Amino acid sequence: MTRWWVELWSRTEHPRSLAAVRIALSSVLLVDLLRIRQLGLVRTLMGSHAAGGLGVPENLDHVPWIVRWLGTGDVMHESLWWGMTIGCVMLLLGVLPRVSALGLALLSAQFAIILPAADRGIDMLIRNALVVLAFAQSAETWSVTSVMRHKSFTAPESTRVQAWPRYLLALQLVILYFAAGVSKAASSWTPFGGASALFIAMSDPHFQRLPDAWLRMGFRLTQVGTLVTWVWEWIAPAVLLAWWYRETPDRPGRLRAWMNRYPTVELYFVVGAIFHVGTHLFLRLGIFPFAVMSLYPAAVHPDRIQSGWRWLTSRWRT
């Protein structure tokens, strides 16, 4: 078992899945940063109070390093925004991807310290992923690096990179969903509390998209949605089981055979995508659904992405 464990973390594979995560994640983050600029919020959110911002990083016991280095003037928040934006573009294009991922994570952490209230859970998830990408060879394909190294935007099939960063990102998704499921301790997530959690969330004026009357009409549907969400998050560890069964297809067991017969992992994440698109349509959650889904390619083996793509394109042609 120990040997299997060590071998697991030493595997190599095509960089397709990691590249997809890199591109999707940096795109979502870039859109968010451009939105801050478009709304004229760079100073307000990233600036110190002395410069007209809402944060007061200069009064903290441990003043963030960006304030120590650049002061509390306009240079600080402009540098922070430009640093993050340039880092994002570099990561998207695959130019010095590890440095840009690490730089982005560090700058985003400074942003979080400057104005903690503006830093949401999704920002922490993005930073977690960026730290992993700082160790990953995510730009071996679909990048400037790939063009320079392989003379092609797409790396040859024989290209191999360490697979463990992808495994960590996939585990991050399982942890995220399972922890979110377990922490849903409010009775409103259960039938005991009327399964009203989704109705309550969707009726919160700060997140609400649909009119009250529509929500009240669709109350029963929101109850079904509540229970489906709760169960779906609780069964996240089943993905680990599915991966284990794929590792050991020759062993006996009806459940193993059944789960290996279908693309169970992929199906779990398809349901997840439907869930996230649904939450985007019915709740104002900003970049949350897209940032979480940007990690989804990490849950799929590069060969499966390739075969899935081939299947889709062949169906398209016919």
Next chain:
Amino acid sequence: MTTRGLRPWDWARAGLITVVLLLQFLDAIPLPELKPRHLANPVAQVELRQWSKVLGSVGVEATPSELAEVGLEVGGWAGTFRKKVLRPWHPFRKLTGTGQAWGLFAYPEPAAGRLVVAGQLDGKDHTFYSAPGGLDDDLERVLEYRRVRGIYDDACDRPKPKRIYGRFAKWVSARVMTHHLELDKVEVRIDHHQIRTPDQGEPVVDQKRRIKRYTRTDLEQDGLLDPSLPESKP
């Protein structure tokens, strides 16, 4: 090289990843790190009563205060344990802003808040913004941007909003006054909005709460408005 192709570095890597995974799992486990102030929240009180009823219905008798006691005891122990184990990693977590505290709408709040920005235009009350909006103007786009929402949404379910709410209210007021030069006073508040399911009856009227009022002079004195701006241009 060790036997069968595994190098020492492979073992070291697997060891490091194992440590990282254990720490991440420990961080992610939703241990109930409860403190008395958490249980003072009205939502927590409702939850305690609800769970006491649920347990009673399956034959486990526990009053809300007994449940609270157990929660505090377990919470104290769990919090201390987690903090102790994760303490050596704290500098790294702070530097990178990473962590595993996930709770996506863990406690949906029926006693929600509604941000309202109002003032008087031409002697009449005027609402510039009332969540969930619908005007699709500049103010709405700014207030509904996720990071800005995070600032005021935090003030909804706390016994007392943090200081940032005051700074936010001043900033919004200054923004509104800059666009409406005839405006002399702005009110920013987060009204108490009780969410009721159809089973619980008809919706009730919001109650005004967290009221912050600023005049043009207040904001000029704070340096948030330029006093040289022309006044009253209807």
